[in-house]
Amino acid sequence: MKIENIQVLRGPNIWSIRRKKLIQMRLDLQEMEHKPTNEIEGFYERLEKLLPSLYTHRCSPGVPGGFFQRVIAGTWMGHVIEHVALEIQTLAGMDTGFGRTRETKTKGVYNVVFAYLEEKVGVFAAESAVRITEALIKGEDYDLEPDIQQMREIRENTRLGPSTGSIVEEAIARDIPWIRLNNQSLVQLGYGKNQVRFRATMTEKTSSIAVDIASNKDETKRMLQEQAIPVAKGITISSASGVAEAIRKVGFPLVFKPLNGNHGRGISTNIKTEEAAMEAYEHAAKISSRVIVERFVTGYDFRVLVIDNKMVAAALRDPAHVIGDGTLTIQELIDKENADPRRGYGHENVLTLIAVDRDTLDLLEKMGYTLETIPEKGEKIFLKSTANLSTGGTSVDVTDHIHPQNIFICERISKIIGLDICGIDIMAENLTEPLTENGGVVLEVNAAPGFRMHIAPSEGLPRNVAGHVLDMLYPTGKSARIPIIAITGTNGKTTTTRLIAHIVKNNGHRVGFTTSDGIYVQNNMMLKGDTTGPVSSEFILKDPTVDFAVLETARGGILRSGLGFGFCDIGVVTNIQEDHLGLADIHSLDDLARVKSVVLNSVKKDGWGVLNADNEHCVRIGNKADCNIAYFSLNENNPIIKSHCRKGGIAAICENGFITIQKGDWKIRVQRTILIPLTFGGTVPFMIENVLAATLASFLWGFKTEDIKMSLETFIPSAAQTPGRMNIFEFRDFRFMIDFAHNPDGYNGIKEFLKHIDSPLKIGIIAGTGDRRDDDIRELGKISAEMFDYIILRQEKHLRGRTAENIISLLTEGIRSVDPDKGVEVIPKEVDAIKHAMSLAKPGTFITALSDVIDNAIETVQNYQEQERNGLFNV
Secondary structure (H helix, E strand, O other), rough: EEEEEEEOOOOOOOOOOOOOOOEEEEEEEEEHOOOOHHOOOHHHHHHHOOOOHHHHOOOOOOOOOHHHHHHHHHHOOHHHHHHHHHHHOOOOOOOOEEEEEEEEEOEEEEEEEEEEEOOHHHHHHHHHHHHHHHHHHHHOOOOOHHHHHHHHHHHHOOOOHHHHHHHHHHHOOOOOEEEOOOOOOOOOOHHHHHOEEEEOOOEEOOOHHHHHHHHHHHHHHHHHHHOOOOOOOEEEEEEOOHHHHHHHHHHHOEEEOOOOOOOOOOEEEEEOHHHHHHHHHHHHHHHOOOEEEEEEEOOOEEEEEEEOOEEEEEEEOOOOEEOOOOOOOOOHHHHHOOOOEEOOOOOOOOOOOOOOOOHHHHHHHOOOOOOOOOOOOOEEEEEOOOOOHOOOOOOEEEEEOHHHHHHHHHHHHHHHOOOEEEEEEEEEOOOOOHHHHHEEEEEEEEOOOOHHHHHOOEEOOOOOHHHHHHHHHHHOOOOOOOOOOEOOOOOOOOHHHHHHHHHHHHHOOOOEEEEEOEEEEEEEEEEEEOOOHHHHHHHHHHHHOOEEEEEOHHHHHHHOOOOOOOOEEEEEEOOOOOOOEOOOEEOOOHHHHHHHHHHHHHHEEEEEEEEEEEOHHHHHHHHHHOOOOEEEEEOOOOOOHHHHHOOOOEEEEEEEEEEEEEOOOOOEEEEEHHOOOOOOOOHHHHHHHHHHHHHHHHHHHHHHHHHHHHHHHHOOOOOHHHHHHOOOEEOOOOOEEEEEEOHHHHHHHHHHHHHHOOOOOOEEHHHHHHOOOHHHHHHHHHHHEEEEEEEEOOOOOOOOOOOOOHHHHHHHHHHHHHHHOEEEOOOOOOHHHHHHHHHHHHOOOOEEEEEHHHHHHHHHHHHHHHHHHHHOOOO
16 A cells, blocks of 8 residues: 555544544555455454453444444454554544545545544554555554554644643633744634734743842742741752852752743752762752742642632642552562553653652752662652652642632732732642741742642542633633634635735725735735735734735645634635646546535635625535525626525625625625726726625625725725736736736636727737646647637746646647638747747737746836836837
8 A cells, every 4th residue: 555645634624624633644555455354364353352442442333342343344554543543542642533434536546534633643644554454464564552652742842831731722722813923832812903912821921020039039939028928948059169158048858940930850858968969069059040949848748829810720739649558679669560551652641651760869868769679658758859750749729728818828829929820839748837937938939830730630520720811811891803704716716815905904994915916915925925825814814913914815825734724704715616637636627616615614614705695516515504695696697696685685786787686685885897997997897796796795794885985995906906807907008907817707807808909919828737638739739729819829837747848749739620721920039929929919919928937027028018118119
């Protein structure tokens, strides 16, 4: 078997709107296409032995063991690989559960689709599942454990930490969108101007001064002491010579900790000798040049969490330990404890595996023990000097048992230090009594405190502390989203996008929009290129200045990685025509409609789908949509429009020369088509369609018809406003038009326009695109022969696997099939072709360049215009 391609889908896609995180593996079964599972001797038995947990997969029979039933009856290897990929992720601690396997139009080639939690793990699982299945087919032994462990390690290296993850999960539960901004813990919640950012448990509200104070334990201690907060007695030293002074001033027992440390690194506790003190200093000095030496206070280690100056959780933390049974050694007790299913690698479970390190060995040495010592029954052996969960510690929730005075002290501490989220470490016998009475002290205040001990305590109630973070960042009434209008279709996407953006901008919004020629914010180009995929959408949604997004959304991005947004408010489908067929398993208009419908299906339930009633495929996907639907049509008598409006629906129609909104029986005339510059005096039907779509979408959003009318009147087609969309340049003796038309429907639109052009000579410059079917390229030639008097063929780019000669030959075949005597010549380079066409022009000539490289063509023609104005034009 051969993996042809692995794609990572990250948004709504052709397989699922709700399940955004999917792996799509294109797999060629090769000879296994002819060998289902029931024809491979011993395959089922080997599969069941290696992965007995596959019994839980219900599959199509819908019962436990259902997948095994399919294997016994006979199923294809793509299906097996899908289930293996899901199960090995589950064994690595990432339970997903969704999968699909479908054969492509190419015999023996399948799309194997399955869910993932971490995308790098998903890719690994795809490759591993193929290796595992091949071994099972051959009857070879396969050791799963290395693969499972590698997936765990990949997950730990790439996943969001438990604190960051809890905030993201809470955001998802509240329907707040999120974007990961780097490969660590920097996350954006919300879109555009309504976004907020956080890293781990520090938010954009977190004061940098407060973080500096909390990071300096000495400064924190001083400020708290000045405000009558009980703290441990101690001093700060910066050299080994200061150890003796610390012993003299503070007195044994001592605690040594780095001034700028975190997660318990470099800390040594209960130091009772000068020799141990020197070792503890050297250990801490590896982390920080300055070391805090404090009096070791006996009691229990508590962590109190304060968010937005309110106490929300408290936990008793216990360092990693084992309890002797009088039989097992300490190492054996550790192994037994690590076998607890609650413990896992990194942050995968409630508890972390206990690792033996220098801290462990030092503690045992102080007790006179080694790993081979057998403790007495009931004896508690501490293995770490700090209670961090990341080193194997445990936590018990005590939120409901904290004394009101201690709550007051902790909330006051958060204001003294200035942290919006802070973790306060307290050493005390308990928190049920005031610290001022039981002798408890505040050890330190932590910026970016971990949430794990509160969201998943070893004992007691879990606390949804992430909910308090979201309450702070998005208080009642504050939205996390900005409006999104997404536009898709075969032709007209870019013009419709630009027109909607123009209307939105004129209504006072700061609009960001994506098109096939670039990304724009308030008409300022941010990035140049074909920017119609999910990355470009995210670019706009990440921009903190944007309050309205208008996103052109092309098929390529949807197929490659899904949409760049979870859902939109309005989805526009301009039309579904033949283009790009035969690529990426899209072979028919029904296939293409399935891709385009992803945008429509991503419209929120109370949002609107805007569809072309003159296009049967648009109507078909509209019938299945789960949102409000509105239609537009060039024909006011279109039966779809008639039926839709009889039911009280909303539509936009071209009626008696007017762009008109119709709802039920009443109509609002917006403007005459001949007064809308984009329609070229009402002579270009496909431009009228674009106007109808944009008008209807704008009306549905809530813009007033008089404001829409003004925007339609001020949207002037030009190389600046609509580059490559019927840009006409006036010369003294001729006119030159450049358009991006590149498929039969686009060519037919230009053909219809040229019927209204009175010219003694119509010259066309055309080219083909290599990734189209032969018949599609021939069809371009046929249409060209019908609308031009003379044709120049050129082909220097976009070969995409073909030769220029092959494309030109197909275009010529199409031309000759219509008019064998049509004047045709080949000039490979576009610049040369443009110059030659101008040299052929006589007064009144109309030249049309249907160009796939708009920028070059526009620049070339504009240069000639400038030369003519300066009296230098000479072709």
